[in-house]
Amino acid sequence: MKILVAVKQVAALDEDFEIRADEKDVDEDFLLYDLNEWDDFSLEEAMRIKEESPDTEIEVVVVSVGPDRVDESLRKCLAKGADRAIRVWDDAVEGSDAVAIGKMLAAVVKKEAPDMVFAGVQSSDHSHASTGIAMAAYLGLPHAAVVADLKYSPGSNKATIRRELEGGILQEVEIACPAVLTIQLGINKPRYASLRGIKQAAAKPIEAWGLGDIGMSASEVGEASAMSRVRRMYVPEKGRAQMIEGTIAQQAARIIEIIKEFKGA
Amino acid sequence: MTNPIEITRILFEDFQPQTIHLFYAFGYAAIAAFIYGTYTQIRKYRRGKADGSWGELLCRFWDMVKTMGTHRTLVRRDKKAGRAHALIFFGFVLLFIGTSTITLEYDILAPLFGVKFWYGNFYLWFSLVLDIAGFGLILGLLYMMYRRKWMKLPKLSYARLDRQPGDPDFDRPQYRREDWAFLWSFILIGITGFVLEATRLVWLSGRPSVWDYRMWSPIGAALAHTMQAVGLTPEGAAALRPNLWWFHGLLSLTFIAFIPHTKIKHIFTAAASLMFKDPLAGRRLPRVPDDQKSAGYKTITDLTWKNLLHLDACTKCGRCQEACPANAVGAPLSPRDVILSLREFANNTLNKKELPKEAELDIHGKDVGQVFMETLWSCRTCLACVEICPVAVEHVPIIVQMRRNLVEQGEMEPLLEKTLQTIHKSGNSFGESKRKRAAWAKDLSFEIKDARTDPVDILWFVGDYASFDPRNQKVTRAFAKLMNAAGVDFGLLFEGEMNAGNDVRRVGEEGLYEFLATSNIQSLSDCDFNSIVTTDPHSYNTIRNEYPDFGGSYEIQHYSTVVKKLLEEGKLKLKKKLDYRVTFHDPCHLGRFNKGYDAPRDILKMLGCELVEMGRNRDNSFCCGAGGGRIWIPDPVGTVKPSQNRMKEAGVIEGLQVFVVSCPKDLTMFEDALKTSGYEGQFVVRELIELIDECMDYPEEVVEKEVVAESE
Numbered sequence: 011m012k013i014l015v016a017v018k019q020v021a022a023l024d025e026d027f028e029i030r031a032d033e034k035d036v037d038e039d040f041l042l043y044d045l046n047e048w049d050d051f052s053l054e055e056a057m058r059i060k061e062e063s064p065d066t067e068i069e070v071v072v073v074s075v076g077p078d079r080v081d082e083s084l085r086k087c088l089a090k091g092a093d094r095a096i097r098v099w100d101d102a103v104e105g106s107d108a109v110a111i112g113k114m115l116a117a118v119v120k121k122e123a124p125d126m127v128f129a130g131v132q133s134s135d136h137s138h139a140s141t142g143i144a145m146a147a148y149l150g151l152p153h154a155a156v157v158a159d160l161k162y163s164p165g166s167n168k169a170t171i172r173r174e175l176e177g178g179i180l181q182e183v184e185i186a187c188p189a190v191l192t193i194q195l196g197i198n199k200p201r202y203a204s205l206r207g208i209k210q211a212a213a214k215p216i217e218a219w220g221l222g223d224i225g226m227s228a229s230e231v232g233e234a235s236a237m238s239r240v241r242r243m244y245v246p247e248k249g250r251a252q253m254i255e256g257t258i259a260q261q262a263a264r265i266i267e268i269i270k271e272f273k274g275a
Numbered sequence: 276m277t278n279p280i281e282i283t284r285i286l287f288e289d290f291q292p293q294t295i296h297l298f299y300a301f302g303y304a305a306i307a308a309f310i311y312g313t314y315t316q317i318r319k320y321r322r323g324k325a326d327g328s329w330g331e332l333l334c335r336f337w338d339m340v341k342t343m344g345t346h347r348t349l350v351r352r353d354k355k356a357g358r359a360h361a362l363i364f365f366g367f368v369l370l371f372i373g374t375s376t377i378t379l380e381y382d383i384l385a386p387l388f389g390v391k392f393w394y395g396n397f398y399l400w401f402s403l404v405l406d407i408a409g410f411g412l413i414l415g416l417l418y419m420m421y422r423r424k425w426m427k428l429p430k431l432s433y434a435r436l437d438r439q440p441g442d443p444d445f446d447r448p449q450y451r452r453e454d455w456a457f458l459w460s461f462i463l464i465g466i467t468g469f470v471l472e473a474t475r476l477v478w479l480s481g482r483p484s485v486w487d488y489r490m491w492s493p494i495g496a497a498l499a500h501t502m503q504a505v506g507l508t509p510e511g512a513a514a515l516r517p518n519l520w521w522f523h524g525l526l527s528l529t530f531i532a533f534i535p536h537t538k539i540k541h542i543f544t545a546a547a548s549l550m551f552k553d554p555l556a557g558r559r560l561p562r563v564p565d566d567q568k569s570a571g572y573k574t575i576t577d578l579t580w581k582n583l584l585h586l587d588a589c590t591k592c593g594r595c596q597e598a599c600p601a602n603a604v605g606a607p608l609s610p611r612d613v614i615l616s617l618r619e620f621a622n623n624t625l626n627k628k629e630l631p632k633e634a635e636l637d638i639h640g641k642d643v644g645q646v647f648m649e650t651l652w653s654c655r656t657c658l659a660c661v662e663i664c665p666v667a668v669e670h671v672p673i674i675v676q677m678r679r680n681l682v683e684q685g686e687m688e689p690l691l692e693k694t695l696q697t698i699h700k701s702g703n704s705f706g707e708s709k710r711k712r713a714a715w716a717k718d719l720s721f722e723i724k725d726a727r728t729d730p731v732d733i734l735w736f737v738g739d740y741a742s743f744d745p746r747n748q749k750v751t752r753a754f755a756k757l758m759n760a761a762g763v764d765f766g767l768l769f770e771g772e773m774n775a776g777n778d779v780r781r782v783g784e785e786g787l788y789e790f791l792a793t794s795n796i797q798s799l800s801d802c803d804f805n806s807i808v809t810t811d812p813h814s815y816n817t818i819r820n821e822y823p824d825f826g827g828s829y830e831i832q833h834y835s836t837v838v839k840k841l842l843e844e845g846k847l848k849l850k851k852k853l854d855y856r857v858t859f860h861d862p863c864h865l866g867r868f869n870k871g872y873d874a875p876r877d878i879l880k881m882l883g884c885e886l887v888e889m890g891r892n893r894d895n896s897f898c899c900g901a902g903g904g905r906i907w908i909p910d911p912v913g914t915v916k917p918s919q920n921r922m923k924e925a926g927v928i929e930g931l932q933v934f935v936v937s938c939p940k941d942l943t944m945f946e947d948a949l950k951t952s953g954y955e956g957q958f959v960v961r962e963l964i965e966l967i968d969e970c971m972d973y974p975e976e977v978v979e980k981e982v983v984a985e986s987e
């Protein structure tokens with residue numbers, strides 16, 4: 011029995027950050043990296059399943075696509091109890107879009123043949139919310155997005171999930187397994203990875219895979235193959251908001267005043 | 276003149292040999308019970324982990340003897356109880372030595388070597404001393420009985436804040452029974468001893484070698500005269516004596532047999548605890564060996580033998596509980612009860628022949644003898660408990676070790692968890708960018724050196740609160756101006772500085788602490804400086820006491836010491852004097868932790884302030900509530916905070932104008948408490964630096980643009 015969890019190391023912005031000279035991204039100097047918040051929850055969900063069935067042998071494998079620095083986040087996953095970690099990278103991958111990453115992850119899934127695949131709903135930095143689903147599409151596996159509750163007994167060929175819909179509505183779905191689920195925040199309470207734990211996890215190896223290991227070529231990834239590209243990244247000018255106080259009549263008068271101002275009277 | 280050899284204690288006169296044999300049988304049985312009990316106790320301690328406190332045994336022993344001889348720790352903050360205890364203690368010691376010399380002569384020296392010394396003058400002085408000792412013992416015990424019965428001291432109540440009425444271990448009546456059984460049996464031994472002595476005198480009133488020397492046992496003699504006056508004849512006394520003798524003898528033997536099994540064992544455990552006292556307990560927390568699988572204490576066998584010994588040393592005196600700020604505001608914590616819970620737990624599990632299974636040794640939980648996580652998280656690691664414990668119990672290291680386990684299990688407040696992650700990510704508890712660490716210095720009229728590139732005399736380790744908290748930044752700037760004006764050659768680490776880790780370590784996140792400490796040590800080791808100064812007592816403590824364990828030994832001073840010297844040397848000149856009526860709050864980490872009581876007070880004096888002490892000052896200072904990481908854990912709504920409790924104490928000082936602190940966290944906590952406890956407008960909270968700043972005579976006026984953003 012194996013659960014595969016796809017994770018991402020996301021970037022958080024330092025206050026007072028600067029945009030790169032080419033205006034395509036934030037200057038790397040101002041980025042702080044950490045594990046994507048959603049992935050804390052999907053990993054925890056895998057750990058919960060593992061720990062609730064102590065008699066079944068369950069292997070939790072975390073996979074991420076990214077450069078060396080991602081090892082730090084993978085180590086955090088190992089500290090939280092994941093059994094193995096795989097990091098896929100090749101310099102050619104730089105600039106890939108979410109769909110290409112999904113394709114790479116799908117290739118890993120094919121090789122690992124897990125019984126269940128989790129990903130976060132989205133990443134907090136780029137917010138595409140499509141990597142997990144793209145992976146499912148490449149795999150041709152049943153999938154469900156924004157999962158807020160999961161009932162699954164290890165090895166079973168189906169699971170019952172609740173998906174979060176608009177307006178706080180929940181949709182209960184039965185899904186055939188193996189399946190790809192993108193996990194929503196709040197589904198559980200992620201555990202804390204103590205720093206000693208992370209340090210000790212340094213002893214567990216992180217498998218470094220290249221494109222060759224997943225049977226892909228450089229032409230399938232990278233900026234050239236991406237279906238979209240960034241034209242410009244910028245900070246929009248701040249809008250102005252103002253609280254209008256006073257009696258109804260005063261407020262109305264003030265609004266008229268503002269409208270006139272804007273019309274340039 | 277009677278032959279001196281005849282002036283001696285009448286031991287077994289008129290006793291049948293069988294009776295004497297029977298008595299010896301009881302004696303041996305008592306000794307056997309004592310030895311067995313001692314064996315099981317030692318076996319219990321040996322089930323704990325190793326501890327580094329061996330070594331320098333002679334030195335330790337001598338310190339222990341001094342402490343016990345002066346009763347220094349017992350008379351502190353409770354003179355009467357301490358003196359009463361001294362009477363009991365010295366009475367007991369003398370009586371014990373006295374009785375031992377009888378055995379020494381009667382059972383060992385005389386039969387084996389024919390040596391006798393226990394007669395004549397020696398005997399007479401011996402009688403006198405023992406009579407006085409016995410009298411003191413009884414007086415002491417009477418006071419203790421009075422104290423327990425009538426003084427209604429909260430610290431002697433066994434009701435607990437962390438348990439509810441109805442819980443099996445809520446107020447532990449068995450403790451009360453044991454206390455009284457102890458007092459009664461002890462006092463009865465003393466009283467029957469005197470009655471026995473008096474009876475012997477009446478019985479032998481016709482024998483000059485006894486009766487003529489009766490005044491060498493004055494209490495016995497007075498009692499004997501009284502007995503005669505009420506009509507006791509020598510024959511009557513002779514008949515009474517054997518019964519009394521047996522009663523006294525058996526009671527004494529039972530007492531001895533019970534020593535290792537009851538609270539009486541504190542005679543030994545307290546002495547041993549004092550002997551193994553760690554002067555840095557709580558100031559320098561123990562490291563977790565790198566190869567140790569999990570950090571902290573999860574099971575009772577994770578405790579070291581020394582911890583286990585401390586558990587047994589506690590005499591339930593309640594002084595720690597009385598001093599505890601968490602307890603004072605009703606938090607579910609009494610340091611005494613943490614110790615007692617664990618003691619009961621240890622006795623239930625480790626006294627057995629076979630060690631129970633691992634699962635039964637877990638000290639965390641909600642059962643009898645287990646410690647609640649709420650209890651552990653209530654602690655401010657202020658060391659008030661460790662400071663006052665008369666028998667050197669070290670609560671804080673145990674509490675932090677237990678927290679380390681909670682942290683590893685993730686059993687903590689979500690907010691605290693967030694803060695720890697923030698500190699890991701950004702290196703400070705404010706979640707601010709590293710780059711902004713020295714942002715407070717931007718608008719100074721002079722440039723502060725970068726110690727990473729320029730050699731400096733004094734390296735200023737600023738600390739998180741002083742760097743990022745807007746209110747404290749004002750103080751930080753003022754201190755920079757002071758140093759600049761005094762011509763001190765100083766510099767900062769700028770982005771190279773991280774949270775010093777003092778509180779992170781006290782939370783129990785040892786891995787994060789190691790990360791912070793080693794990073795800071797790395798930064799410091801790349802700089803060229805002579806000593807460190809800081810305005811933050813928390814950073815001060817960990818750099819001073821804990822960094823050496825990680826290879827960073829530095830000379831570090833709190834600013835109060837540095838400024839005092841600058842003032843004395845005239846490098847800083849005061850433009851004017853202040854005539855404020857002030858009180859001073861000793862920060863835990865400066866005062867109790869590092870004994871920095873005097874420098875701030877001396878400065879206040881130099882400034883011309885009139886210092887009025889609060890009731891709890893110096894080593895009894897009352898924690899503001901922010902220690903041990905509690906600054907990151909909100910107090911439950913509706914509860915009184917320790918800082919508010921402290922404000923009340925200051926509030927009763929007539930005409931108080933300024934409540935002076937010398938710690939950034941104190942400034943934050945007390946300014947807040949000033950408002951919430953309704954003293955705003957009555958007096959103000961100021962950092963000592965601000966008062967100095969008021970009196971400053973800067974060579975050229977340093978203009979500072981007010982940069983504290985009004986929006987914050």
Ligand code: SF4
Nearest residue numbers: 599654655657658660
């Ligand atoms: S350290 Fe302070 S808060 Fe903690 S138990 Fe001791 S006295 Fe109480």
Ligand code: SF4
Nearest residue numbers: 589590592593595664
């Ligand atoms: S731990 Fe020390 S101060 Fe506290 S009750 Fe026990 S003996 Fe007294």
